[in-house]
Amino acid sequence: MNARRLILANIWVSVIAFGVAAAMAVMQALSRANLDLPFRTARMYYMSVTAHGVLMGLVFTTFFIMGLGYAIAERENGEIRWPKLGWIGFWVALAGAAMALGTILTFKSSVLYTFYPPLQAHPLFYIGLTLLVVASWGWCASMIASWRDARRRDPGRSVSLAMHATAANAMLWLLATVGVASEMLFQLIPWSLGLTKTVDPILARTLFWYFGHPLVYFWILPAYTIWYTVLPREAGGKLFSEPLGRMVFTLFLILSTPVGFHHQFQDPGIPASWKLFHTFNTMAISFPSLVTAFTIVASLEVAGRLRGGTGLFGWIRKLPWSDPVVLSVLLAALLFMVGGFGGAVNAAYALNGVVHNTAWIPAHFHLTVGSAAALTFMGACYWLVPRVSGKKLELVPLARVQPWLWFIGMVLFSFTGHITGLMGLPRRIYTTTYGDAAQAKAWETLTGVSAVGGIVLFASAGFFVLVMLFTLLGKEGTETAKIEWAESLSMPPGGYKPGLWDRLGLWFGVAVVLVVIAYAIPLWDLFHLTRYGSPGFKPF
Amino acid sequence: MNVDLYEKIWMYGVAVMLALFFGSTAMAAIGRNIHPPSHVETIDPKTALADPRFAKQGVTRGLDGKVDASVVGMMFVWLPAEATIPADTPVTFRLTSMDVVHGYQIVRTNGQVMVVPGYVSQFTVSLPVGEYLVACNEYCGIGHHTMAGKLHVVPKEQWTPFPEVAK
Numbered sequence: 071m072n073a074r075r076l077i078l079a080n081i082w083v084s085v086i087a088f089g090v091a092a093a094m095a096v097m098q099a100l101s102r103a104n105l106d107l108p109f110r111t112a113r114m115y116y117m118s119v120t121a122h123g124v125l126m127g128l129v130f131t132t133f134f135i136m137g138l139g140y141a142i143a144e145r146e147n148g149e150i151r152w153p154k155l156g157w158i159g160f161w162v163a164l165a166g167a168a169m170a171l172g173t174i175l176t177f178k179s180s181v182l183y184t185f186y187p188p189l190q191a192h193p194l195f196y197i198g199l200t201l202l203v204v205a206s207w208g209w210c211a212s213m214i215a216s217w218r219d220a221r222r223r224d225p226g227r228s229v230s231l232a233m234h235a236t237a238a239n240a241m242l243w244l245l246a247t248v249g250v251a252s253e254m255l256f257q258l259i260p261w262s263l264g265l266t267k268t269v270d271p272i273l274a275r276t277l278f279w280y281f282g283h284p285l286v287y288f289w290i291l292p293a294y295t296i297w298y299t300v301l302p303r304e305a306g307g308k309l310f311s312e313p314l315g316r317m318v319f320t321l322f323l324i325l326s327t328p329v330g331f332h333h334q335f336q337d338p339g340i341p342a343s344w345k346l347f348h349t350f351n352t353m354a355i356s357f358p359s360l361v362t363a364f365t366i367v368a369s370l371e372v373a374g375r376l377r378g379g380t381g382l383f384g385w386i387r388k389l390p391w392s393d394p395v396v397l398s399v400l401l402a403a404l405l406f407m408v409g410g411f412g413g414a415v416n417a418a419y420a421l422n423g424v425v426h427n428t429a430w431i432p433a434h435f436h437l438t439v440g441s442a443a444a445l446t447f448m449g450a451c452y453w454l455v456p457r458v459s460g461k462k463l464e465l466v467p468l469a470r471v472q473p474w475l476w477f478i479g480m481v482l483f484s485f486t487g488h489i490t491g492l493m494g495l496p497r498r499i500y501t502t503t504y505g506d507a508a509q510a511k512a513w514e515t516l517t518g519v520s521a522v523g524g525i526v527l528f529a530s531a532g533f534f535v536l537v538m539l540f541t542l543l544g545k546e547g548t549e550t551a552k553i554e555w556a557e558s559l560s561m562p563p564g565g566y567k568p569g570l571w572d573r574l575g576l577w578f579g580v581a582v583v584l585v586v587i588a589y590a591i592p593l594w595d596l597f598h599l600t601r602y603g604s605p606g607f608k609p610f
Numbered sequence: 611m612n613v614d615l616y617e618k619i620w621m622y623g624v625a626v627m628l629a630l631f632f633g634s635t636a637m638a639a640i641g642r643n644i645h646p647p648s649h650v651e652t653i654d655p656k657t658a659l660a661d662p663r664f665a666k667q668g669v670t671r672g673l674d675g676k677v678d679a680s681v682v683g684m685m686f687v688w689l690p691a692e693a694t695i696p697a698d699t700p701v702t703f704r705l706t707s708m709d710v711v712h713g714y715q716i717v718r719t720n721g722q723v724m725v726v727p728g729y730v731s732q733f734t735v736s737l738p739v740g741e742y743l744v745a746c747n748e749y750c751g752i753g754h755h756t757m758a759g760k761l762h763v764v765p766k767e768q769w770t771p772f773p774e775v776a777k
Contacts, residue, residue, distance in 0.1 A: 112752050182749050188710050188727060189751070271711055271726050311617060335646035336713070336724045338731040342648035346639050353631050360624045364617055414631075420638045423646060423720035427713050427747035494717035496747035499755035507758070509717050509743040560612060595650075602654040602728040607710050609685050609751025 073140060073150045077458050078542070079160055080137030081451065084130050085538045087167070088444075091125035092531030094118040099483065099524025103517045104501050115500040116180040116610055123183025124174065127285075127439065128202060129167045134447050135292045136160075136209045139236045141458055142295075143216035145553045146233045147223075151215040152208075159208035166201025169194045180610035182498065184278065185258070187269045190606025193262040200254045203247050213240035221568070228566040230555055231315050232299040234574070238319040239291040241578045242284055242326050245585065249280030249330075261606060268603025272339040273596060279330035280589065287326040289439050291319065293402065293446035297366050300453060301399045303556035305389055307373025311365050312558035316571040318365075321358040323574065324581045325351060328588030335422040339599070344592045345419070351588065352417040359410060366403060372559060394469035398449025401477040402442050405484075409437030412488060430491025432498075433484040440484075445476050448534050454553075455541055462547035464540035468533040475530035482523025486516040647723040649732035658682060658706050663730065668773035669693055669701075680775065681705045683712035683725045686753030688744060694762040696769040697739040705731045713748035716761055724748060737763045 100107055101115050136159075140150050150156060172194070173179040179191035217237035220229040228234070257269045257277070302309045309315065331348035334340055374385025390396050412434040415421050425431065456463050463469065495502060495513045502517055504510040558566075571577075613621075638644045658664050659682065667689045670678045679701055682689045695701045705714055707727040714731075715722040719742065721735035746757035762772075 112755065116749070116752060116754070180752075186711050186748075189749075270728065272729060275711075275726075311614060314613065314617065334724075336722060338647065338649050338651070338724065338726055338729040340648055341650060342639075342645040345646060345648055346635075349635060350632060353628055353635070357624060357628060360627075361617075361621060364620045368617070419635050419646065420644045423722055426722060427715070494715065494719075494743070494745070496713070496715060496745045498749045499745075501755050504743055504745065504755075504758045507743045508741065560614075599650070599652055601652055602656075604655060604710075604727045607685070607751070609710070609753070 072153050073144045074458055076150065076153060076156050076160065077137045077140045077144070078455070080133045080140065081455060081458075081538075082542065083164060083167075084133035084137065084447075085451070085535060085542075087125045087129040087133065089531065089535040091122045091130060092528055092535075094122040094125070096524050096528035098122065099521045099527075101500060102502055103521035104503055104514075105521065112500045113177060113180070113610065116182070117174060117177050119498060120180050120182050121171065121174045124170060124199070126444070127183050128199065129171075131289050131439070131443065131447070132163070132202065132206055134451075135239070135288065136163075136206065138292055138295075138450065138454065139209060139213050139240070141454060141553060142230075142232045142236045143213060145555075146220045146230055147216055151212045151219065155208045156212055159205040163202045163205035166198040166205065169198030169201070171198075173198070177610065184282075186278070187258060187261070187271050187274050188604035188607050189610075190262055190608055193259065196254050196258045196262055200251065200259065203251060203254075207244065207247070210240035210244050213237055217574070221572075226567060227564070228316070228568050228572055230299070231309075231312055231319075232295055232555055234316055234572065235291060235295040235298070235319040237574055238323040239288060239295075241574060241581075242291070242323050243288050245327055245578070245581055246281050246284030246288065249277045253277035253281075268605055270596075270601050270603050272337060273593075273601075275334060275337060276330065276340070276589075276593070276596070279333040280327065281330075282333060283329050284326040286435070286439060287322050289443040291322055292450075293443045294318070294362055296446050296450045296453075297362070297399060297403065299555045300450070301366070301396065301556070302369040302373060303554065304393060304395050304399075304453065305370055305373035306377050307369055307375075307556075308559040309365070309556045310368035310372060310559050312561070313566065313569070313571075314361055314365060316569075318358040318361055320571045320574065320577050322355070324577050324584065325355040325358075327581060328584045329355060331592075332417045332422070335419070336426050339596065340592060341595070344588075348588060349417060349419045351584075356410070356414065363407070369556070369559075370400075392470055394463075394466065394473065395449045395453040397470065398445050398452065398473040398476075401473050402445035402449070405437045405445070405477065405480055406442035409434060409442060413438065425491050427497055428491035429487045429495040429497050433487025433491060436480060436484050436487070441476070441480050445473060448476070449473065451534075451538060455538065456547070457551050457553050459542065460546045460550050461541055461544050462549075463537070464544050465537045469537045472530050472533040472537065475526055475533065479523045479526030479528075479530055483520050483527060484523070486520040486523070490516045490520070647731060647733035649730060651730040651732075652728055653706050653730050655706070655708055655727035658708055663704070664706055666775040668775040669695060669771040670775045671771050677701045677771070679703045681714060681725075682708060683714065683746070683757075684708040685710065685751055686746070686757040688714070688746075688757065688759040690759070690773050692760045692762070692772075694764060694769065694772040695737070696766045697763050698736055699766060700734050700736045702732060702734045710750045711748050712746045712750050712757065715745045715747040717743040717745055722747065739763050739765055
C-alpha cells in the first residue's frame with residue numbers, strides 16, 4: 071500500500087513536470103519560426119528554454135525512473151527497501167525541483183539546463199538541483215539493496231532482467247552524478263553565494279559532461295528495460311535473448327561514463343589525444359545498443375508470428391498496433407534508429423565540427439531522450455499506472471492516437487532540425503533572421519515546418535496528460551492486472567544461473583577504473599595550467 | 611552463455627562495423643592529422659584586450675605568407691564584426707572571450723570553436739570564395755541571437771587583409 075503510494079507520487083510529479091515543459095516547448099518552436107506571438111520576448115524565450123530543459127531532462131525523467139524502479143523492486147521482492155528513505159527522497163527531490171524552478175520562472179536563472187559558467191544563476195537554482203540529485207542517491211541505495219535481497223534469496227538463480235537493469239542503472243547514476251555534484255559543491259554553489267570570486271569554465275564543462283553523457287543512458291536504460299521486459303509480452307510474444315540482455319545492461323554500466331569529451335570536441339584546453347580516447351570509448355558503447363536492436367526486432371518477430379504473421383515482413387502487420395503500450399514503444403524504437411545514426415555523427419571525431427551546437431543537436435536528442443525515452447515512458451505509464459493503482463486506463467482512444475501524433479510531430483520537428491543544422495542554423499536562438507542575412511534566409515521554410523511539428527507534439531503531450539489525469543483521478547477498476555515480465559524464449563528449466571554479467575559489483579569496479587583512466591590525466595594536466603577564473607555574469 | 615546463430619552473425623557484423631569506425635577515425639586523426647580544435651593556452655580574461663595577443667583584432671599576413679585572424683568575443687559582438695580573408699588558403703583563427711562562453715561558427719562550414727574566457731581557442735580553415743555569416747552558437751545571454759559577424763572570403767589575388775593588423 072505504502073509502496074503503491076510512493077510509486078504513484080513519483081509518477082504524478084513526472085506527469086505534471088512533463089505537461090508544463092511541453093507547454094513551454096510549443097512557444098519555442100513558434101519563436102524559432104520567427105512568428106510574432108503575444109508575450110514573445112527574448113527574455114521569455116531563454117527563460118522558457120531553461121525551464122523546458124530542466125523540467126524534461128531532470129524532473130520528468132528522474133521522477134518517472136524512480137517510480138518505475140520502485141515498482142520493479144516491489145514486483146521482485148514484494149516490498150520496497152527503506153520506504154521511509156524513499157519518501158524522504160521524494161519530498162527532498164520535489165522541494166529541490168520546486169526551488170530551482172522558482173528561480174527560473176522569476177527570470178533569475180536563465181542559464182539553460184547545461185548552466186555553463188560564467189553565466190551565473192541564482193544560488194537556489196544550483197542548490198535545488200543538487201538536492202534533486204542527492205535525493206536520487208537514496209533511490210539508488212534502495213534499488214541496489216533490493217537487487218542484493220533478490221540475489222540472496224535464491225543464490226542459484228538470476229534476478230529478473232528488470233531488476234538487473236534497474237540495479238545497473240542505479241550504479242551508473244551513482245558513478246555519473248559524482249561529476250555534477252562536484253561541479254555544484256566545489257564550484258557553482260560557493261561561487262553563486264559569493265564565497266569564491268571565480269570559477270574555471272573548462273573545469274566546470276568537463277565535470278558537467280562527465281555527468282552529462284551517462285545522464286542520457288540513465289534515461290535510456292529504463293526505456294530499454296521496458297523494451298526487453300514488457301514489450302515482448304504486451305505484443306504477444308517472448309523475449310528473444312535474455313542472457314544477452316543482461317550483458318547489454320552491464321556493458322552500459324561499464325562504458326557510459328568515460329566518454330564525456332565527445333561533447334567537448336570544440337572546447338579549448340583539452341588536448342586532442344584525450345578527445346580521441348573518449349571517441350573510441352563512445353564508439354564502443356554503440357555495441358550494446360546495436361545488440362538491443364537485434365533482440366527487440368527478433369522478439370517482435372516472435373510475437374508477430376505467434377499471432378499468425380507469415381512471410382518475410384507479414385509478421386509486422388500482425389503486431390497489436392492499436393495497443394497504446396505497444397504502439398508507443400514501437401514508434402519510440404523506430405525514431406531511435408534514426409537518432410542513433412545521428413548520434414554516430416555527433417560522436418565522430420572529424421564530423422562533429424559540422425553539427426556542433428547547431429539545430430542538428432536538439433533535433434538529435436529529441437529522437438533519443440525525447441522519443442526513445444519519453445515516448446517509451448508515456449507508453450510505460452499506460453502500462454504501469456493501471457497495474458499499480460488498480461485503476462482502469464481512461465480515454466483509451468486518445469491514448470491510441472497520442473503516440474502517432476508524437477511520431478508525426480517528431481518527424482516534422484526533428485528531421486527538419488537535422489537539415490537546418492547541416493545548413494548552419496545554431497541551436498538555442500530566439501530568432502533565426504540574423505538581420506535578414508542571406509544564409510539565414512535559407513532556413514525559413516524548414517523552421518516553419520519544424521514549428522508545425524511543435525504544435526503536433528504539443529497536442530500529443532496534451533493527450534497524454536489528459537489520459538494520465540483521468541486515469542490517476544479515476545475510480546478503481548474491477549480487473550486487477552499485475553506486473554508480469556516477458557518470458558524468455560530460451561529459458562532453461564529452473565531459470566538462469568547467475569553468470570559473469572550478473573556480477574554488477576565487480577563491473578562497477580571496472581567502470582570506476584575506466585573513469586579514472588579517462589579523466590585522471592586530463593584533469594591533472596588542467597590543474598597544472600596557469601588558469602584564470604571567471605567572475606559571474608547575469609545577462610538575462 | 612547460449613547465443614543464437616543469427617544473433618552471433620549480427621554481433622560479428624556489428625564488430626566489423628565498429629572496427630571500420632575505429633580504423634577510419636584513427637586514420638583521419640593519426641594518419642592525416644585531422645583533429646577538432648584542441649589548443650591549450652590560457653589568458654587572463656580581465657585584461658585580454660590589453661594582452662599583446664589580442665590587443666588588436668583582425669587579420670595578419672605573416673612574412674612567410676601565413677594568414678592569422680585574431681578575434682575577441684564579448685556580449686554580444688565579435689571584434690572585429692567583419693573581416694576579409696583569402697580564399698583557398700589555410701587561415702588560423704585565434705580567439706578568446708572577455709566575459710561568458712561564446713561559440714564562433716562560420717555558417718555552412720566546419721570552421722567553429724568554443725570561445726571560453728581564460729582560454730585561447732584556435733582552429734585553421736581554408737574556405738572557398740563567398741560571403742559567410744558568423745554566428746554565436748553557444749548561449750551567452752539575452753542578446754545571443756544578435757551576436758553575429760561577417761566573413762568575406764575573396765580570391766587570393768584580390769585580397770588585402772581587413773581589418774589589417776600589422777605584424
